[in-house]
Each structure stands twice: as structure tokens, then as C-alpha cells.
Amino acid sequence: MATAILTRRFMSEYARRPLNVVLLVIVPLLFVYLSAGAIADFADVVGFVDDPDLLAGPTAGWAAAFLAGVAGFFHVLGSRGADRRLSGAGMGATRITSARLISGLILAVVAAGSAILALWLRTGIDDPLRVILGTLMFAAIYLGIGVAVGAVAKSDFNGSLIVIFIWMFDVFLGPAMAGGDIWITRLFPTHFVTLLMLDSSVDYAGPIGNLGWALIWTIGSLGLAAVLFYSATAGRGIDRARRGAHSGWQRLAAGFRYGLRDYRRNIAMWVLLVILPVLFISLSFYITPGDPTPVELVEDGVTSVQVVSLADVHGAIMVPITIAFLAGIAGLFVVQGSLEADARLALAGFRPREILGARLGVVAMAALLTTFVALGVTSVDFDANNWAWFAAGSVLVALTYGMLGVLIGSVFGRLGGLYLMFLLPFIDTGLAQNIMFSAAPPSWGAWLPSRGAVEVLIDGAFTSTFDKTSALLLAFVWLVGLTLVTAAVFKRIAEPKRA
Numbered sequence: 001m002a003t004a005i006l007t008r009r010f011m012s013e014y015a016r017r018p019l020n021v022v023l024l025v026i027v028p029l030l031f032v033y034l035s036a037g038a039i040a041d042f043a044d045v046v047g048f049v050d051d052p053d054l055l056a057g058p059t060a061g062w063a064a065a066f067l068a069g070v071a072g073f074f075h076v077l078g079s080r081g082a083d084r085r086l087s088g089a090g091m092g093a094t095r096i097t098s099a100r101l102i103s104g105l106i107l108a109v110v111a112a113g114s115a116i117l118a119l120w121l122r123t124g125i126d127d128p129l130r131v132i133l134g135t136l137m138f139a140a141i142y143l144g145i146g147v148a149v150g151a152v153a154k155s156d157f158n159g160s161l162i163v164i165f166i167w168m169f170d171v172f173l174g175p176a177m178a179g180g181d182i183w184i185t186r187l188f189p190t191h192f193v194t195l196l197m198l199d200s201s202v203d204y205a206g207p208i209g210n211l212g213w214a215l216i217w218t219i220g221s222l223g224l225a226a227v228l229f230y231s232a233t234a235g236r237g238i239d240r241a242r243r244g245a246h247s248g249w250q251r252l253a254a255g256f257r258y259g260l261r262d263y264r265r266n267i268a269m270w271v272l273l274v275i276l277p278v279l280f281i282s283l284s285f286y287i288t289p290g291d292p293t294p295v296e297l298v299e300d301g302v303t304s305v306q307v308v309s310l311a312d313v314h315g316a317i318m319v320p321i322t323i324a325f326l327a328g329i330a331g332l333f334v335v336q337g338s339l340e341a342d343a344r345l346a347l348a349g350f351r352p353r354e355i356l357g358a359r360l361g362v363v364a365m366a367a368l369l370t371t372f373v374a375l376g377v378t379s380v381d382f383d384a385n386n387w388a389w390f391a392a393g394s395v396l397v398a399l400t401y402g403m404l405g406v407l408i409g410s411v412f413g414r415l416g417g418l419y420l421m422f423l424l425p426f427i428d429t430g431l432a433q434n435i436m437f438s439a440a441p442p443s444w445g446a447w448l449p450s451r452g453a454v455e456v457l458i459d460g461a462f463t464s465t466f467d468k469t470s471a472l473l474l475a476f477v478w479l480v481g482l483t484l485v486t487a488a489v490f491k492r493i494a495e496p497k498r499a
Contacts, residue, residue, distance in 0.1 A: 007098075007099040007102045007103045007106075023416055023419040023420070024067055024071065024107065024110055024111055024114070024419075025110065025111075025114045026114075027063065027067060027114075027419050027420075027422070027423050028060070028063035028064060028067060028111055028114040028115035028118055029114055029115075029117070029118040030118075030423060030427070031059070031062070031063040031115070031118070031423055031426065031427070032059050032060050032063050032115050032118035032119050032122060033118050033121065033122045034427050034431060035059045035062075035426070035427070035430075035431055054126075054127075054197065054198050054199060055176055055198065056119060056122070056123045057119065057125075057127075057130070057131045057134065057135075057197040057198070058134070058138075058176040058194050058197050058198070059115075059119065060112070060115035060116050060118065060119040060131065060135045060138075061115070061134055061135045061137075061138030061139075061190065061193065061194070061197065062138070062167075062171050063111070063114075063115040063118075064108065064111045064112040064114075064115045064135050064136075064138050064139040064142075065138040065139060065141065065142035065167060065170075065190065066142065066164075066167050066422050067107075067108075067111035067139075067419065068104070068107065068108035068111050068112070068138075068139040068140070068142045068143040068146065069142035069143065069145050069146035069163045069166075069167060070146060070160065070163060070164075070415070070418055070419065070422070071104065071107045071108070071111070071143070071146065071415075072104045072107070072108070072142070072143040072144070072145070072146030072147040072150065072225075073146035073147070073149055073150040073153075073159055073160060073163050074146075074150065074156070074414065074415045074418075075100065075103065075104050075107070075146075075147070075150070076100055076104075076146075076147050076150035076151055076229060077150040077153060077156055077159060078156075080150075080151075080232060080233075083096050083100070083233045084232075084233055087233050087234055093230050093233040093234035094230065096233050097226055097229050097230045097233060100147065100229060101143075101147065101222065101225065101226060101229075104143050104146075104147060105140065105143060107143075108136075108139035108140060108142075108143045109136070109139070111139055112135045112136050112138070112139040115135055116131060116132060116135055119131065127199075130196065130197055130199070131197065133196075134193050134194075134196055134197035134214075137190075137193045137214050137215075137217075137218045138190055138193055140218045140221065140222060141189050141190055141193070141217055141218050141221045142163075142167065142189070142190075142221075143221075143222070143225070144218075144220075144221030144222040144223075144224060144225040145163060145166060145189065145221060145225070146163050146225075147225035147228075147229055148221075148224050148225040148228045148229070149162050149163050150229075151225070151228040151229040151231070151232040151233075152228055152232065156333065156336075156414060157329070157330075157333040160329065160333070160418055161276070161326075161329060164325065164329065164422065165276045165280065165325075166189065168280060168321075168322075168325065169188060169279075169280060169283070170188045170189055170190050170191075172280075172284065172318065172321070172430075173185055173188070173280075173283050173284060173287055174188055174190065174191060174194055175191065175194050175195055175198065175200070176194050176197075176198065182286065182287040184283070184286075184287070185287055186204065189217055189221065190214075190217070191213075192205065192210045192211075192213035192214045192217065193210075193214040193217065193218075195210045196210040196211055196214050274369070274370075274373050276322070276326065277322050277323075277326070277370055277373045277374040277377060278373060278377045280318060280322050281315060281318050281319065281322060281374060281377050281378055282377055282380070282381070284314050284315050284318040285311055285314070285315040285381040285382065288310055288311040288314040288315070289310060289311065290309045290310060290311045291309075291310045292307045292308070292309065292310070293307065293308065293309070293310040293313055293436070294306070294307055294439040295307075295308050295313060295435050295439055295458075295462060296435075296439040296440035297458075297459070297462050297463050298459065298463065298467040298468070299463045299464070299465055299467065300465050300467070301467060305439050306462070308462060310436070311381075312382055312461075313435060313436050314436055315378060315381055315382050316378070316382060316384070316390075316457070316458070316461045316462075317429075317433075317434055317435060317436060317454075317458075319374050319375070319378055319394055319457065320393070320394060320397045320429045320433070320450060320453070320454050320457055321425065321429045321430050321434075322370070322374055323367070323370055323371055323374055323394055323397050323398045323401070324397055324398075324401040324425040324428065324429045324450060325401075325421075325425045326366075326367070326370045327363070327366070327367035327370060327371075327397070327398040327399070327400075327401040327402040327405065328401040328402065328404055328405040328408075328421045328424070328425055329405060329418070329421055330363055330366040330367060330370075330402060330405060331363045331367075331401070331402040331403065331404065331405020331406040331407075331408075331409065332405040332406070332408060332409035332414075332417045332418065332421055333405075333409070333414075334359055334362050334363050334366070334405075334406070334409075335359055335405075335406045335409040335410055335490075336409045336413065336414050336417070359406065360402075360403075360406065363402040363403075363405070363406060364399065364402060366402070367398035367399060367401075367402040368395065368398060370398065371391075371394050371395055371397075371398045374394065375387075375390070375391055375394060382461075384460055384461045384462075385460065385461065385462060385463055385464045386459075386460040386461075386463070386464060386466065387460065388460065389456055389457070389459060389460030389466055389468075390457055390460035390461050391460075392456055392457075392460070392472075393453045393454060393455070393456035393457025393458075393459075393460060393475075394453075394457055396452070396453035396456065396475045396476075396479065397429065397450050397453045397454065397457070399479055400449050400450060400453060400475070400478055400479050400482060401425060401449070401450070403479065403482040403483055403486055404421075404424065404449060404482060405417075405421060406486050406490070407482060407485060407486040407489060408420050408421060408424075410486070410489050410490055411489060424449075427445075427448070428445065428448040428449055428450050428451075429450050429454060431445070432444065432445020432448050432451070433445055433448070433450055433451055433454040433455075435458060441454075449478050449482070450475075450478075451471070451474060451475075452468075452470075452471040452472060452473070452474030452475030452476075452477075452478065453471075453475040453478075455468050455471035456468050456471050456472050456475060459471075
């Protein structure tokens with residue numbers, strides 16, 4: 001009875017933020033509807049799946065996995081102190097752990113149901129049992145990952161980065177997207193669930209088969225989450241609180257300096273911003289077969305379809321995808337993590353534009369560091385025809401998504417913002433600008449934020465002349481427009497705090 005009461009209260013706590021509930025349903029609908037067709041078309045072209053129609057199935061699992069993982073992470077991270085006090089007051093860590101996992105599973109089922117509905121509307125479902133079981137296992141595995149990370153993470157930024165990049169490795173380098181059969185990908189959480197949904201038999205699954213390994217991952221993930229959450233809830237540790245008349249330029253410089261000092265102390269954040277691009281981009285070259293694939297390019301004003309290595313295409317397109325995710329998340333958490341400090345700065349006489357300028361400086365530092373690392377690791381396996389334009393396109397993606405992260409974080413908060421910062425980069429750089437799926441990116445993505453920047457990047461990667469002036473202009477329009485909108489929104493948020 002006590003567990004049921006706690007579960008109901010935990011669900012009520014989540015439902016107090018209606019936007020998060022809406023996004024839990026809307027995000028998978030949009031994600032699956034837009035991605036299922038593109039992934040199936042890609043499989044049809046490359047031919048690494050016998051039945052390309054089956055490849056639409058894992059897209060429902062991907063959406064459910066991400067939302068369940070993020071929901072599970074924030075479901076326990078923000079309430080860690082309260083859960084410890086409840087445990088110490090006699091409620092008991094076992095009941096609290098059970099209630100958190102049950103309420104998390106309810107959220108995971110909602111996300112999975114929305115994703116399955118979207119798949120049915122988009123492509124139909126030929127094998128309902130396989131799709132439903134697989135999607136639920138995707139969600140359960142990532143719920144366990146999210147809860148486990150939330151139980152031990154000391155920072156929402158670091159923890160969410162870990163959850164997101166486990167998911168990105170799993171999806172972009174897994175059997176449904178990359179198509180390779182490299183031993184390291186067999187260690188990814190949903191490798192065998194994906195094979196189960198694709199109805200692909202592999203010798204290394206052994207006598208228990210794909211279903212057996214998928215169940216082991218599902219039960220093991222939830223079991224690990226229960227152990228770590230129980231340990232954190234039963235512990236007696238106390239969370240430490242985070243602590244954080246001159247000219248306008250002096251105030252701006254001071255705000256940037258102290259903001260950078262605050263984030264410089266977060267060593268784990270900078271390590272993740274460096275290590276994750278290295279691993280992600282390196283593995284994308286390593287696991288992708290070098291099969292020929294068509295790409296539409298413009299050279300000296302002449303448009304033609306040229307055949308290039310799929311490994312080169314995958315590695316090159318992973319650069320903007322990685323940068324967009326990291327820069328967007330950095331922008332979101334920099335602004336969210338400094339709200340109280342910004343309020344004090346406003347009371348001390350800082351103008352909104354000075355506060356915003358200081359925060360954007362920190363975001364730019366993080367985005368440019370990630371871009372520099374991504375370009376460096378890409379150069380090991382890939383030789384762009386024009387590195388200057390390849391780098392310019394990468395920087396434009398980084399700054400654009402850093403600004404989007406600040407804007408979305410200012411409007412939607414941590415959890416809602418993170419849902420959107422998952423959806424937008426994946427749909428934009430991952431699907432709408434991805435030349436892996438077809439020779440030219442789809443027309444429906446022509447006005448999305450990274451279209452111009454990615455076109456500049458691809459032109460630099462595979463041609464020796466620059467023919468993307470209009471794309472460069474479009475990228476600058478997006479960047480300047482987002483900056484102006486962000487400044488206006490941030491001003492509305494900051495000004496009342498000065499009163």
C-alpha cells in the first residue's frame with residue numbers, strides 16, 4: 001500500500017509540469033513519423049537488411065528509449081535529497097526504490113505507446129508482437145540507464161550527457177543505422193533488441209538467441225538501477241548546495257570570467273565534451289563498411305551525383321550531428337544552471353544583454369572546444385578536400401545549436417528543453433541533412449537550422465571549389481535571427497528580477 005501511495009505521488013510530481021507530459025507523447029510521434037521512412041529508404045539503398053520495411057520498427061524503440069532514459073534520469077536526480085529524507089523518516093529505501101522504478105516504468109510505457117502509435121500511422125506494423133515487445137524493452141533498458149546515472153551523477157549536465165551519448169552510440173553505430181558487424185557494437189545496450197526487431201539471426205547470440213540477450217539486458221539494466229538507487233537513497237550523505245559601479249564592458253568581462261570559472265571547476269563536463277566526440281566519430285569510421293554510395297555534389301557550378309565511400313560519408317556527417325547535440329545541450333544547461341546567479345547579477349546592476357553576453361561566451365567556448373576536437377579526430381581517418389570550409393560549416397553548426405540551446409533552455413526549462421534538444425538535432429542534422437540516406441537531403445529540411453551550415457560542410461568535405469554561397473548566407477541568417485530572438489526572450493526573463 002505504501003509503495004502504491006508513493007508511486008501515485010511520484011507520478012503527480014511529474015504531472016505538475018504539463019509541458020513535460022505533452023512532450024512525452026508528442027516527441028515520439030514526431031520522431032518516429034519523420035525518421036521511419038528515411039531509415040527504411042536508406043536500408044533499401046544500402047541493402048544490409050533483407051526486408052527494409054522491418055527497419056522502421058527500431059525507430060519506435062529509439063524514441064521510447066531516449067524519453068524513458070531522460071525521464072528516469074530527472075525523475076530521480078532532482079528528488080535525491082527528498083528521497084533520502086523520506087528513507088530516514090521511516091519510509092524505507094526499498095519502498096522508495098520500488099515506487100520510483102514503478103512510476104518510471106509507467107512513464108516509459110507512455111513513451112513506448114506513443115512511439116508505437118506513430119509507427120503504426122507512418123508505416124503500419126506487420127509484426128505487432130515483435131514491435132511492441134522490442135519497443136518496451138528499449139524503454140525499460142534506458143529507464144534503467146537513466147535511473148542508474150541519476151542515482152550517482154553529481155551534475156544534471158554531466159549525467160544527461162552520459163545518458164544521451166550512450167543512446168547516440170547505440171543508435172548511430174548500431175546494426176539498424178550503421179549496418180556493420182563489429183564486435184564492439186555487440187556491447188551496446190540495445191544491440192540484441194534491435195536484431196530481434198529486425199528478425200536477424202546471428203551466430204554470436206549463442207543458444208539463448210537475440211531474445212535471451214535482450215531479456216538479460218532489460219533485467220540487468222533495471223536491476224543495476226535498483227541497486228544504485230537503493231544505495232544512494234539509503235545513504236546518509238548530504239547533498240552539498242552548489243554555490244556558486246563599473247562600465248558595461250567591464251561587467252560583461254567580469255560575468256564571462258566568473259561564469260567560465262564556475263564551469264571550469266566542472267572537470268567532468270570538459271572531459272565529456274572532449275572524450276565523447278573522439279569516441280563517437282572514431283567509431284563511426286571504424287564500424288561503417290566502405291561500400292560506395294551516391295552523393296549529390298556541386299563543383300564549379302555543375303551539379304552531379306558522385307560515388308564516394310559510405311564510411312567517409314558516415315564519418316563526415318557525424319561531425320555536425322555530434323556538434324549539434326553537444327553545443328545545444330551545453331547552451332541549455334549553461335543558462336539553466338545559472339538562473340539564480342543571473343538574478344543576483346541583475347540585482348547588482350548588470351543589464352540583461354551583459355548577462356546574456358557572459359553566458360554566450362561560455363557556451364561558445366564549449367561549442368568551439370567540441371568542434372576543434374571533432375575536426376581533429378576526423379582528420380585521422382578522413383581528408384576533406386577543403387578543410388577551411390569544412391571547419392567553417394562545423395563552427396556554424398556549433399554556434400547555431402549553442403544559441404538554440406540557450407533559447408530553448410530559457411523557455412522550456414531543463415527536462416522539457418532536453419526533450420526538444422534531443423528531437424531537433426536528430427531530425428535536423430541526423431535526418432534532414434543526412435546524405436547517407438539519399439544522394440541529396442530531403443526538401444522538407446530546407447529551412448531547418450543547420451541546412452545551410454551542413455551544405456557548406458559537405459561542400460568542403462567532398463569538392464575542391466566553393467559553390468555554396470547561398471547556403472552560407474542561410475546559415476548566417478539562422479545564426480543572427482536566433483541571436484536576436486534569444487536576446488529578446490532573455491531580456492524578458494532577466495528584467496523583472498532587477499525590480
